[in-house]
Amino acid sequence: xxxxxxxxxxxxxxxxxxxxxxxxxxxxxxxxxxxxxxxxxxxxxxxxxxxxxxxxxxxxxxxxxxxxxxxxxxxxxxxxxxxxxxxxxxxxxxxxxxxxxxxxxxxxxxxxxx
Amino acid sequence: xxxxxxxxxxxxxxxxxxxxxxxxxxxxxxxxxxxxxxxxxxxxxxxxxxxxxxxxxxxxxxxxxxxxxxxxxxxxxxxxxxxxxxxxxxxxxxxxxxxxxxxxxxxxxxxxx
Numbered sequence: 001x002x003x004x005x006x007x008x009x010x011x012x013x014x015x016x017x018x019x020x021x022x023x024x025x026x027x028x029x030x031x032x033x034x035x036x037x038x039x040x041x042x043x044x045x046x047x048x049x050x051x052x053x054x055x056x057x058x059x060x061x062x063x064x065x066x067x068x069x070x071x072x073x074x075x076x077x078x079x080x081x082x083x084x085x086x087x088x089x090x091x092x093x094x095x096x097x098x099x100x101x102x103x104x105x106x107x108x109x110x111x112x113x114x
Numbered sequence: 115x116x117x118x119x120x121x122x123x124x125x126x127x128x129x130x131x132x133x134x135x136x137x138x139x140x141x142x143x144x145x146x147x148x149x150x151x152x153x154x155x156x157x158x159x160x161x162x163x164x165x166x167x168x169x170x171x172x173x174x175x176x177x178x179x180x181x182x183x184x185x186x187x188x189x190x191x192x193x194x195x196x197x198x199x200x201x202x203x204x205x206x207x208x209x210x211x212x213x214x215x216x217x218x219x220x221x222x223x224x225x226x227x
Contacts, residue, residue: 037218044221045204045221091156095214100170101172104159
């Protein structure tokens with residue numbers, strides 16, 4: 001069975017603070033894919049990043065960075081110097097090689113206050 | 115422009131009145147899927163399709179039907195909607211064999227009274 005846990009339901013930070021969103025996953029597949037999506041207040045779902053299980057390199061894209069650690073089954077997302085435009089619900093998702101399904105976490109609502 | 119479209123965007127209906135939500139993508143993706151989003155539950159997969167005429171159940175398929183007669187279209191059918199199907203629905207598509215990142219439609223907000 002696959003499972004994705006986003007234990008942080010809601011986080012509030014003040015603009016320019018750094019914030020980390022946690023994602024813990026479970027899968028029996030040795031090959032799998034992890035994703036992060038952003039859902040701004042307008043409601044659309046925006047793909048942010050994909051990470052394959054065989055690639056543990058961390059990734060940085062501007063103010064965004066992702067820390068993938070197989071040893072702890074975590075795929076955490078950090079926003080550096082947060083901005084009001086980062087306010088959104090962020091979803092972590094998993095798809096294992098042994099399935100055609102996707103499992104999403106319950107999401108973390110990030111509020112960045114000016 | 116590469117996109118996934120859904121129609122209608124908003125729908126209010128009554129219990130038992132059959133409805134169809136359409137989904138279309140122009141990216142030649144072989145994989146398409148439907149999700150519902152409910153507060154506190156995240157996104158849950160309803161049905162998916164690996165290709166034309168190939169569909170299978172996700173985690174919450176009860177009360178829904180799908181069909182995939184053309185590669186670009188994947189309609190969601192509610193034959194007898196009930197109030198517990200009031201939700202926000204998203205269609206998505208991907209190159210499943212090439213990285214699996216999904217691209218989502220704008221969502222359909224359905225209210226069943």
